[in-house]
Amino acid sequence: MDPKPRSQQFAHEITEVLDRYTVPVMTRSTGPVAVAGLLLRLDREAETPLHEQIERSVRADIRAGRLVAGTRLPSTRSLAAELGVSRGVVSEAYGQLAAEGYLLAGQGAPTRVALTVRAQATRPPARSLQPSFAYRLDPGLPDLAGFPRDRWLRSLRSAWRQAPIDAVDYPDPRGVPSLREALAEYLGRVRGAAADPENLIVCTGFSQGLSLIARWLRDRGVERVALEDPGWHTHRLILEQAGIEVVPIAVDDEGLRVEDLEATDAAAVVVTPAHQFPTGRVLSSERRAALIEWAERGERLIVEDDFDAELRYNRAGVGALQGLAPERVAYIGSASKRLVPGMRLGWMLTPSWLGWPLISVKTIEDRGSETIGQLALQDFIARGELDRHLRRMRLRYQHRREALMDALARYIPDARIEEGAAGLYELAELPADVDEPGLIGAAADRGVALEGLALHRFKAGGPPGLVLGFGGLPEPAIEQGIRLVAETLDPAPADRRA
Numbered sequence: 001m002d003p004k005p006r007s008q009q010f011a012h013e014i015t016e017v018l019d020r021y022t023v024p025v026m027t028r029s030t031g032p033v034a035v036a037g038l039l040l041r042l043d044r045e046a047e048t049p050l051h052e053q054i055e056r057s058v059r060a061d062i063r064a065g066r067l068v069a070g071t072r073l074p075s076t077r078s079l080a081a082e083l084g085v086s087r088g089v090v091s092e093a094y095g096q097l098a099a100e101g102y103l104l105a106g107q108g109a110p111t112r113v114a115l116t117v118r119a120q121a122t123r124p125p126a127r128s129l130q131p132s133f134a135y136r137l138d139p140g141l142p143d144l145a146g147f148p149r150d151r152w153l154r155s156l157r158s159a160w161r162q163a164p165i166d167a168v169d170y171p172d173p174r175g176v177p178s179l180r181e182a183l184a185e186y187l188g189r190v191r192g193a194a195a196d197p198e199n200l201i202v203c204t205g206f207s208q209g210l211s212l213i214a215r216w217l218r219d220r221g222v223e224r225v226a227l228e229d230p231g232w233h234t235h236r237l238i239l240e241q242a243g244i245e246v247v248p249i250a251v252d253d254e255g256l257r258v259e260d261l262e263a264t265d266a267a268a269v270v271v272t273p274a275h276q277f278p279t280g281r282v283l284s285s286e287r288r289a290a291l292i293e294w295a296e297r298g299e300r301l302i303v304e305d306d307f308d309a310e311l312r313y314n315r316a317g318v319g320a321l322q323g324l325a326p327e328r329v330a331y332i333g334s335a336s337k338r339l340v341p342g343m344r345l346g347w348m349l350t351p352s353w354l355g356w357p358l359i360s361v362k363t364i365e366d367r368g369s370e371t372i373g374q375l376a377l378q379d380f381i382a383r384g385e386l387d388r389h390l391r392r393m394r395l396r397y398q399h400r401r402e403a404l405m406d407a408l409a410r411y412i413p414d415a416r417i418e419e420g421a422a423g424l425y426e427l428a429e430l431p432a433d434v435d436e437p438g439l440i441g442a443a444a445d446r447g448v449a450l451e452g453l454a455l456h457r458f459k460a461g462g463p464p465g466l467v468l469g470f471g472g473l474p475e476p477a478i479e480q481g482i483r484l485v486a487e488t489l490d491p492a493p494a495d496r497r498a
């Protein structure tokens with residue numbers, strides 16, 4: 001019996017077999033060099049260093065199965081001589097491939113392809129879950145192409161350059177102090193918020209902020225939280241995931257019907273007071289006062305979703321509710337509409353009594369948000385770039401919104417628009433005989449992304465509608481998208497009028 005374990009014995013056998021088949025180095029002065037069954041072509045003019053060219057070639061051969069486990073490679077000395085490079089170049093390449101686990105390079109032993117590597121079957125590249133549409137008319141998208149990359153890059157560079165050593169340590173779970181200062185100043189100035197950096201927590205967006213609050217509420221035994229109806233369906237998803245039952249409260253011309261809220265046993269409510277999603281309405285001053293009174297009376301919590309308040313075109317902005325009752329309102333804002341959603345940055349202003357419980361939930365969840373992006377945002381705000389960007393974008397979005405209104409008037413004249421002149425979307429109510437899901441499906445087949453009102457309704461019923469986003473497309477594309485939607489409508493707008 002061979003005393004070696006079976007795996008070692010096997011390794012020994014295949015190495016021996018492979019040794020017999022190892023192709024001798026063939027000398028060629030020009031062109032690719034065939035070495036141990038692999039073809040190596042070095043391009044001395046290329047920017048890629050020579051060792052990296054060898055690495056890539058050998059790695060590709062191993063992955064493709066042209067070099068199988070156990071194959072013996074030429075010594076660094078002979079391969080270097082063959083290729084006309086220094087031995088250090090080959091050693092560097094072998095060392096890197098050994099570090100990646102492709103090669104086994106023992107002291108004094110020949111270098112071989114590691115026994116653990118397997119050829120990888122060719123497969124299509126990894127796909128994204130993001131659907132791709134020629135025309136994104138669904139709500140929520142800012143102008144991604146308008147994001148000032150150069151200016152952001154300058155802030156990012158400055159962040160890396162000036163970051164102290166501990167900036168790459170585990171972060172402060174509340175967020176980088178200098179960003180909390182900058183955001184507090186910004187929110188006080190622009191949103192009229194009562195912003196104390198001590199009560200500010202940086203998070204990865206509105207969604208994380210609400211999710212932290214939802215978990216904290218659930219842990220305290222809260223079973224029901226009220227939501228606007230219609231309201232952003234993600235509010236509901238986040239709360240339900242935390243095990244909370246949602247209580248839908250109707251929205252009318254003045255926003256959330258606070259008198260309906262009074263009749264529930266909800267311990268908290270989530271509202272979009274500056275720009276209701278999806279109706280676009282603003283919570284009236286009477287309702288604001290009544291809502292705060294409701295919260296104060298029962299020591300309840302208002303969660304203020306302030307997702308796009310700075311984007312106002314022909315109407316004056318309203319201040320944050322949080323400024324009126326900082327001890328009853330948890331305010332959450334985010335970079336998603338103001339800058340871009342891919343940044344995944346948000347900020348919460350919490351009542352003083354809620355700060356530590358939420359920091360504790362966040363610390364357990366993710367140990368704090370990524371630091372360098374926070375430092376870059378602080379620099380971006382300090383240079384006045386956020387204000388500058390929003391000023392530019394307001395003008396651009398105003399034109400895009402006008403293009404949407406014109407296209408609707410022209411192609412779908414029986415759509416009823418809630419005149420909002422704010423944010424990045426408009427709600428278009430459609431005639432009762434329109435099949436909303438059918439329309440969305442047919443538009444998708446033509447490359448147009450739409451979102452229906454039904455998605456954001458908690459109670460079934462009500463007229464069909466579309467929440468149309470205009471932020472992400474230039475004017476001609478908006479017109480073309482709406483034209484395609486009109487062509488999809490059944491019956492066609494012209495027939496319905498007849």
Ligand SMILES: Cc1ncc(COP(=O)(O)O)c(C=O)c1O
Nearest residue numbers: 140205206207232277307334336
């Ligand atoms: C109503 C509402 N709130 C908040 C957000 C932003 O969420 P987040 O900051 O997680 O991207 C959106 C984005 O579409 C939204 O529609």
